[in-house]
Amino acid sequence: MTSAKTISLTTTTGITLTYPSKQPTPNSTTGEIAPEHKQLTGNKLLTNPSLEPTLASLKGRPVALMIEQTLYDLMTPITSGGTVKILTLADAETLPIYRHTAAHVMAYAIRTLFPDVKFAIGPAIDNGFYYDMDNITLNASDFKAIEKAMQTIIKEQFENKRFEISYKEALALFKDEPYKIELIKDLGETTPLTYYKMGDFIDLCRGPHLPTIAPIKGFKLNKLAGAYWRGKATNKMLTRLYALAFLDKPSLKTYITKVAEQERYDHNKIGREMDLFINDALVGQGLPLLTHKGTLVKQRIQTLVETEERRAGYLHTLTPHLAKSDLYKTSGHWDHYKDSMFIIQSGDDEFALRPMTCPFHFALYNSQRRSYKELPIRYAETSTLFRNEASGEMHGLIRVRQFTLSDGHIICTNDQVEQEFKSCLELLLYFLKILDIKNYTFRLSKWDAAEAGSKFIDNPAMWEQTEDQMRTILTKYNYSFVEAVGEAAFYGPKLDVQTTNVYGKEDTLLTIQIDFALPERFKMTYIDENDKKQQPVVIHRASIGCYERTIALLVERYHGNLPFWLAPDQIAIFPVHNKLTAYAKGLETQFIKEGFQVLCDTREESLGKRIRSVQKSRIPYLLIIGDKEQATETLSVRTRDNKVLDGIAIKDFIAACHEMQRNHLLECQVSTLKKTATS
């Protein structure tokens, strides 16, 4: 049938595969395939007939290949050998291909309903795909019609055909698609171009794709948003339509249920429900007010952080919340961030609320002549910072205009950088461990040479050196990390600890940065052992990051059930009837003396009602006090997960609470109490 030369590949299952060397080419004027090439498309590529995909069902059949970690679809000629994994729909590696093909189906459907639409890009993403479009107005009420059109298209079981075309042919074929034309021109005349065709819908695309759209099942359009063309805010904003896509409807449903479940723990909802913070339109956007409960949580974390920092050799400072603009001009922040600083004009003087602490610590350092014998100097401050974030950026406690950073700056010699960097890392890992935060990843945030001089200080040698330094340390101590170009600070690379919120949105929780630029700008020096002036290195670091963001993460991590030592109200006391009020009040006093935060509810309401009324506060322990408890000097302890333990001796309960408080224990030590109760 073909004159294909055979390229032999080793497969994990020992199957030999052959591939045709010749590819179908389109008729350049119409975009149609020449008839003699038709048999080369689709599913004729495997020599083992039992493995051939069929249009009717791809279940258990090969749909794509992975050769040396690169994905190929079955329509693409293979030009090099290697270890091959044959992928079926069941393989995890296939899912992005499936989603990408589904994106094309959606585009096809939209084209039939909105013929004037102009397509940009439509990639697979986690959990689904999106397509960016122009010249179209959509709203959620269009979703059903689009989904229905997609179903209709899928029923046709179109093959997904692949074509290689020249630069000129591509320009002609996509002449009505301005965004595709821009992509083609950017790829240039020398890059091989391909497009895919299903039914009468064609799309410029590198692939890979499923050989047929028949198996596409579990999808749901879910979100409409604006997105800048090529991710640049100066470009036109396009319409982005997001969809979820899974192999089948049950997995789609499972995912939707899971997400709904997760979103119930949004700190922005339950943080307010727990009465940790509020917002007030008169105060302003991005300026949350912590209630007394939120303040208790913050103060407790702060105590932990500052205690550990002192142990780690940090010197705590208190520096001004504003400074003359000259300070930020010296640091370079003015050039980079002037627009997002709060600037205050006072007579002839220009001030700004501080957006970071570093120059203040540098001023302290520079207030004396420093010897190498003093280094490293480790400054730390629980620092209030102000950043005028864009109005669309604010989010609960995660992104705000005023926040409190567990900030710190280590000024050290070049030789001390590795040790100090490692200590910073260990300190923040210690905090993450105590708080039992596990959903984080390390990101080595590097500069982008393309933006040298504008976004980043133009000193390639120093960038290379510090990034290597960081990479070496991380590798040496076996921390796995991803590298991200263009995510550095303007003065140096960062190790960012990234986390995600309940919506899966990624944010930086903690950061350690090596700074080679600001010591120069602030003319920081020390005298070395040879009586020579040297320039120190600065490490910027955060212990727990910003308290507001950390509280948000904790609320989501614990679903509001903060550990005993962090819970705003730790214990609530409920006398069963009002003759026990005095006794309950006595207990309250006793617990307060022990240092716990206690609520005593003596309202003349039913016990059930009073218990119900504190459920939203998620108090770890409710103590029900009846005549029996008073007579035996015991407690009936109800935990917030609704377990009831009767007959707990008061002193044992107090001891257990102290234990949890002192050791920052995560679990309410119900088992300990129980043991005491039954012994």
Add this chain to the structure above:
RNA sequence: GCUGGCUUAGCUCAAUUGGCAGAGCAGCUGACUUGUAAUCAGCAGGUUGUGGGUUCGACUCCCAUGGCCAGCUCCA
């Protein structure tokens, strides 16, 4: 800042095509004295975010604006 959605009592939500703003919870008053997630009855609660406009008449339609939510962009 941009795109889309939303904005009604303290909270959660109703109110047909433009035709008298309504309920539950919370609050207050009274009765009940309570054993582990809502005792009963009554009362009160609003310039429908704000400012304009269209209309005999606007919660409803239009314009502007504040705020909230998701996404994009940004994040020292």
